[in-house]
Amino acid sequence: MVITCILLAVGLLAFRTEKPQLAVPKGWPKPVYDFSKNPLTQNKIELGRMLFYDPVLSRDSTISCASCHSQYNAFTHVDHDLSHGIDNRIGTRNSPALMNLAWSKTFMWDGAVNHLDMQALAPITNPLEMDEKLPDVIRKLQRSKRYPALFCKAFGDSVVTGQKLLLSLSQFMLTLVSKNARYDSVMRGTATFTEHEQKGYTLYKTHCSSCHAEPLFTNNSYENNGLYVDNTLNDKGRMAISKQTADSLKFKVPTLRNLKYTYPYMHDGRFKNLGQVLNHYVMGIQHTATLSPHLQRGIYLTNDDKFYLIAFLMTLNDKHYVSNPAYSYPKNNFETSEGL
Amino acid sequence: MQLRFLVWLCLFCAPLAATGQNLLLHFVPTWGHQPIAAGTYYKLPSGDSLQFSSFRCYVSHISLAVKGKEVYSDANPYHLIDMAEPQTMDVLLPQIPKYYELRFALGVDSAMSVSGAHSGDLDPEKGMYWAWQSGYINFKIEGSSPLCNTRRNEFQFHIGGYAGKDNALVQVALQNTDAPNEMTIEIPLDSWMQQTDLRRQNTIMSPSTEAVQLAKQLASVIKIAGR
Numbered sequence: 001m002v003i004t005c006i007l008l009a010v011g012l013l014a015f016r017t018e019k020p021q022l023a024v025p026k027g028w029p030k031p032v033y034d035f036s037k038n039p040l041t042q043n044k045i046e047l048g049r050m051l052f053y054d055p056v057l058s059r060d061s062t063i064s065c066a067s068c069h070s071q072y073n074a075f076t077h078v079d080h081d082l083s084h085g086i087d088n089r090i091g092t093r094n095s096p097a098l099m100n101l102a103w104s105k106t107f108m109w110d111g112a113v114n115h116l117d118m119q120a121l122a123p124i125t126n127p128l129e130m131d132e133k134l135p136d137v138i139r140k141l142q143r144s145k146r147y148p149a150l151f152c153k154a155f156g157d158s159v160v161t162g163q164k165l166l167l168s169l170s171q172f173m174l175t176l177v178s179k180n181a182r183y184d185s186v187m188r189g190t191a192t193f194t195e196h197e198q199k200g201y202t203l204y205k206t207h208c209s210s211c212h213a214e215p216l217f218t219n220n221s222y223e224n225n226g227l228y229v230d231n232t233l234n235d236k237g238r239m240a241i242s243k244q245t246a247d248s249l250k251f252k253v254p255t256l257r258n259l260k261y262t263y264p265y266m267h268d269g270r271f272k273n274l275g276q277v278l279n280h281y282v283m284g285i286q287h288t289a290t291l292s293p294h295l296q297r298g299i300y301l302t303n304d305d306k307f308y309l310i311a312f313l314m315t316l317n318d319k320h321y322v323s324n325p326a327y328s329y330p331k332n333n334f335e336t337s338e339g340l
Numbered sequence: 341m342q343l344r345f346l347v348w349l350c351l352f353c354a355p356l357a358a359t360g361q362n363l364l365l366h367f368v369p370t371w372g373h374q375p376i377a378a379g380t381y382y383k384l385p386s387g388d389s390l391q392f393s394s395f396r397c398y399v400s401h402i403s404l405a406v407k408g409k410e411v412y413s414d415a416n417p418y419h420l421i422d423m424a425e426p427q428t429m430d431v432l433l434p435q436i437p438k439y440y441e442l443r444f445a446l447g448v449d450s451a452m453s454v455s456g457a458h459s460g461d462l463d464p465e466k467g468m469y470w471a472w473q474s475g476y477i478n479f480k481i482e483g484s485s486p487l488c489n490t491r492r493n494e495f496q497f498h499i500g501g502y503a504g505k506d507n508a509l510v511q512v513a514l515q516n517t518d519a520p521n522e523m524t525i526e527i528p529l530d531s532w533m534q535q536t537d538l539r540r541q542n543t544i545m546s547p548s549t550e551a552v553q554l555a556k557q558l559a560s561v562i563k564i565a566g567r
Binding site for chain 1: 455463
């Protein structure tokens with residue numbers, strides 16, 4: 001009798017459908033995204049992935065999310081200081097690299113967006129990016145041959161709404177987790193740093209970790225890192241959103257992961273390579289009222305130090321992330337005989 | 341003995357019981373006590389004219405109160421009233437008890453502005469959520485007037501903001517001891533604009549002290565029609 005019960009229980013457990021979960025790596029903090037409001041399902045993730053790669057989100061169907069957030073470049077727009085969008089219009093900021101979004105409370109360089117679900121609204125409606133209106137996107141999707149069925153699969157009915165579009169995009173974006181860099185293997189004990197990388201790690205902990213804290217390599221806060229104001233842009237950063245003068249020239253601390261793929265650097269892409277970035281921190285900091293307290297005394301690095309630090313930073317590149325097929329262009333979904 | 345108890349119980353409970361009636365509310369923006377028609381020109385006290393192209397407003401958390409205590413709360417908390425969609429201007433509250441006071445908020449509370457994508461009248465596809473900066477727009481009043489030195493002489497008031505002193509959510513409380521089953525809530529835009537100089541104040545597209553002031557002004561002029 002007992003054996004039957006045990007077998008039955010095991011059998012039932014085996015039939016339980018596996019729901020995708022966000023695997024939180026050991027030692028990482030808890031995600032801040034509220035999954036209870038938008039629990040992950042495979043169908044919603046797949047729908048989100050299709051939408052991410054579909055230029056139908058833009059006014060003339062030429063620009064998709066992937067246009068400025070390309071997987072091979074850790075989901076940024078490589079080699080562009082300012083991104084370009086529809087009709088060759090040039091934007092006002094550098095495209096941030098997307099990864100580990102479940103751990104961010106706010107989004108965009110100035111934190112304008114307070115919830116991942118709402119972030120997509122900004123590029124969709126920005127005239128320099130996709131120049132579209134949400135109701136028009138919904139109309140296009142509802143009229144399409146392929147999307148009503150996909151929405152039905154994901155949400156149980158084929159009515160396309162703004163909320164469903166945003167929730168499914170969120171789900172795909174939440175799956176973009178970069179956690180398999182060489183650094184991560186070292187932390188897990190399955191690899192060791194070289195002598196140069198180890199020296200760089202020590203230098204990183206001394207000079208960089210207060211803002212670019214492990215394991216996400218950002219503390220997701222807003223800091224003024226002493227960049228001079230580019231008067232062709234006059235970008236005041238977070239102050240535009242918070243209206244506090246204390247936030248003048250503060251921008252979101254970006255992650256140091258995947259730097260190999262995501263040049264140029266800073267909110268306006270002014271530094272083409274990491275050498276220029278380090279030179280800024282050593283010699284180029286502008287002292288203004290809101291300069292980060294961590295940078296008040298300057299950072300002293302010898303040329304050898306810079307070499308070791310970059311060696312360490314290269315251990316944060318995650319080639320599995322940029323080649324993971326689960327994040328790639330969904331070829332099978334798009335290249336069917338059904339047109340849009 | 342039992343019967344007397346039951347009768348006493350019924351008499352006691354009767355005033356608290358639902359009247360079995362509904363309350364039908366009509367939310368109507370007006371000028372000169374007449375419902376506003378889009379495109380119709382109205383006269384300002386200065387003699388200049390203006391016309392409205394759009395009036396959209398969130399009415400939320402409608403409740404009824406007796407002597408300061410809430411006795412009924414709308415099960416559907418968020419309504420987007422839109423002059424261009426007449427059916428949205430009527431809100432039905434079913435099975436209401438007796439009441440003295442009608443309360444509601446103009447706008448969406450901050451909790452909804454920070455918790456991601458919502459459905460129905462709160463769906464961002466309604467165009468009442470700021471795309472470039474998070475947060476709901478509590479109300480949009482748009483139109484044109486020769487007084488506005490703007491493109492196409494347009495005025496656009498997009499009043500929102502949920503954080504700190506930029507919180508533009510405002511509360512309205514209206515007394516009506518007659519407790520009728522149908523009420524028109526008048527939103528007199530002529531009264532609202534009494535302090536507004538359209539030459540200088542015609543475009544608000546983000547949270548600000550001005551936006552808060554205009555929200556408070558709107559709350560202060562809303563009334564029950566005919567009172």
